[in-house]
Amino acid sequence: MPLKLYLAGPEVFLKDARSVLDAKAQLTRAYGFEPVKPGDIFIAPAPTPREFGLRISSVDEHMMNSADGIIANLTPFRGIAADVGTAFELGYMCAQGKIACAYTNVADSHFDRAMRHYEGSVSKDENGRWRGPDGISIEDVEMIDNLMLHGGVVRRSGLVAVHAAAPDALYSDLTAFEQCLKFIAERP
Amino acid sequence: MPLKLYLAGPEVFLKDARSVLDAKAQLTRAYGFEPVKPGDIFIAPAPTPREFGLRISSVDEHMMNSADGIIANLTPFRGIAADVGTAFELGYMCAQGKIACAYTNVADSHFDRAMRHYEGSVSKDENGRWRGPDGISIEDVEMIDNLMLHGGVVRRSGLVAVHAAAPDALYSDLTAFEQCLKFIAERP
CATH class of the missing domain: 3.40.50.450 (Rossmann fold)
Incomplete structure (x- = not known):
């Protein structure tokens, strides 16, 4: 089978x-x-x-x-x-x-696409995590999604x-x- | 428990x-x-x-x-x-x-959001199914997603x-x- x-x-x-x-x-x-x-x-x-x-x-x-x-x-x-x-x-x-x-x-990667979604309006928070202007964090674990x-x-x-x-x-x-x-x- | x-x-x-x-x-x-x-x-x-x-x-x-x-x-x-x-x-x-x-x-609904995503540039195909300008069909089954x-x-x-x-x-x-x-x- x-x-x-x-x-x-x-x-x-x-x-x-x-x-x-x-x-x-x-x-x-x-x-x-x-x-x-x-x-x-x-x-x-x-x-x-x-x-x-x-x-x-x-x-x-x-x-x-x-x-x-x-x-x-x-x-x-x-x-x-x-x-x-x-x-x-x-x-x-x-x-x-x-x-x-x-x-x-x-x-x-997921990270690349999310960064582009925010058109560069991203910043690192106090823990070194990227966030969009909406405060939502961008997963950066080298994965496709x-x-x-x-x-x-x-x-x-x-x-x-x-x-x-x-x-x-x-x-x-x-x-x-x-x-x-x-x-x-x-x-x- | x-x-x-x-x-x-x-x-x-x-x-x-x-x-x-x-x-x-x-x-x-x-x-x-x-x-x-x-x-x-x-x-x-x-x-x-x-x-x-x-x-x-x-x-x-x-x-x-x-x-x-x-x-x-x-x-x-x-x-x-x-x-x-x-x-x-x-x-x-x-x-x-x-x-x-x-x-x-x-x-x-999912349908409402997808229609808005295409900003009105949608049309019905020969089977009566809504499609975006990219040809992708829009599910219309009265559900949230x-x-x-x-x-x-x-x-x-x-x-x-x-x-x-x-x-x-x-x-x-x-x-x-x-x-x-x-x-x-x-x-x-």
Whole structure:
């Protein structure tokens, strides 16, 4: 039985979601794994948008429960941080002790992006911690995103792959995604 | 033995983090629960910032493993979505089948905030789905954030509390947080 990998990421929101997800699935199979991903299962229309949302939540959680691992696309989404749905899913799989890898198509660290978010209006507090003009501290632990995400993967001996994709291929470039597949395939 | 509740949220990054976290802990005890939260345990300095980050990740996961439930502060953080660390933690606790409640101090829905993010430059695609000029679709399922977060709580019979806090009390207003405590205290 091939390992089942849940492919998490904000590409479900793309206009060409289907083709990006299909390409990820094909590559996953090429490495000997079985891909599971949002969109695999038809979800019946519901009486309200909210009810439909709950059905998607249920289906996606069931897919994660059936999977042996996750590859989470943590490329910044509509702002400076990863997609929160993907972050939820990474935490969900980490809690189950499953294989966890992650990647980002933006090479700048969380710290770099947060500093840019404040456009230079940052200062060090009395403890040497960088803070924005809103007083909010900027995590500086050499990670691609919040330490619970990056740390959760690393502490489970997973790979966090980083690749600087072209701006027009931010969510479709599969270089770092493939590094995760390769890493899982070559695990001892 | 009182129920242990993990208090997740971006308030750890505030300048007055200690006082906000202390106020949350005090209120949690007033409802008969034992609070556990980031910052409760001293974390020894590490050789590198990255190693220090990994230690925090480990300590926070251990605290979650020891807790019976989570109250996640999903108030938008540095952008239009929840803090990704908190999203990870909510997913982590949902996977463990623990009590899960969440709140936000911003009354606008995820849809409202995403629409504003694009400053009106949105249009409906051929399937009637709203998309930004970047082609990225806007989830419209009447939830406070990504459906995995809101749906994960609701499907576990948890409360998602919403309160419009004053801008200068965005992370310190405990009205909605207290609604979660009350909800958990009154569970059948």
